Amino acid sequence: MVYKPIGKRRILLLLLVLTVLSALLFLLGRKQETAAVSANSKTLVIDPGHGGIDSGALGADGTRESDINLAIALKLRAVAELYGQENTLIRQDDSSKCDTEDYSEHRDLECRTALVCAARNPVYISIHQNHFPTAQAGGAQVIYASGTDSETLGRITHENIIHALYPHCRRVAEPAAKKLYILSHLQCPAILVECGFVSNPSDLENLKRPTFQTSLAALMMASYLQYLQNTVRI
Numbered sequence: 001m002v003y004k005p006i007g008k009r010r011i012l013l014l015l016l017v018l019t020v021l022s023a024l025l026f027l028l029g030r031k032q033e034t035a036a037v038s039a040n041s042k043t044l045v046i047d048p049g050h051g052g053i054d055s056g057a058l059g060a061d062g063t064r065e066s067d068i069n070l071a072i073a074l075k076l077r078a079v080a081e082l083y084g085q086e087n088t089l090i091r092q093d094d095s096s097k098c099d100t101e102d103y104s105e106h107r108d109l110e111c112r113t114a115l116v117c118a119a120r121n122p123v124y125i126s127i128h129q130n131h132f133p134t135a136q137a138g139g140a141q142v143i144y145a146s147g148t149d150s151e152t153l154g155r156i157t158h159e160n161i162i163h164a165l166y167p168h169c170r171r172v173a174e175p176a177a178k179k180l181y182i183l184s185h186l187q188c189p190a191i192l193v194e195c196g197f198v199s200n201p202s203d204l205e206n207l208k209r210p211t212f213q214t215s216l217a218a219l220m221m222a223s224y225l226q227y228l229q230n231t232v233r234i
């Protein structure tokens, strides 16, 4: 199934609206009230991959994937709140989800999975950056868990990001491999967004820029809202 990506004008308009709203909220000095929660409403669970002693992939200049993931996730949470979408963030700082003394990647992933399952009607978006031994590989790719809802959210998100930010990228959204622990253990709609390659100098420069991070966050939110419109019947 092909989803119509949102146009560049709509993205620019969305970013303009977000900027104005952010300024207004700053001036008012208060947080946006979240919309009334209905029994059917979803919780957007935002997971900035890695954190703490696990930095994830490293850019040639030492940039840590975990830091980029967190920066984008915080922006996505801000956008979610502006749109009155119930949400939760798996980590809000540079930390892992299990104690440093007995840290293991597996335990960290188990903890993250449990946190997703604890949310009410969760829809899971995991944020990561890609890495490849050669510098040429670039662009974004969305991986989705099994199930129609995951595939729908994954394809919408992938096509919107590629259309707006990586128009020459030929990658396609793909189902998750079994080795991806969280995506293969969740029953709820779940996707993982590889926002770009930290091993690609051009991608890395973009991924470090707050405006590019905001664009990614806005596109993820637009895709989430498009997904809800397509799939949720209240």
Ligand SMILES: [Zn+2]
Pocket: 049, 050, 056, 057, 065, 128, 129
């Ligand atoms: Zn990662």
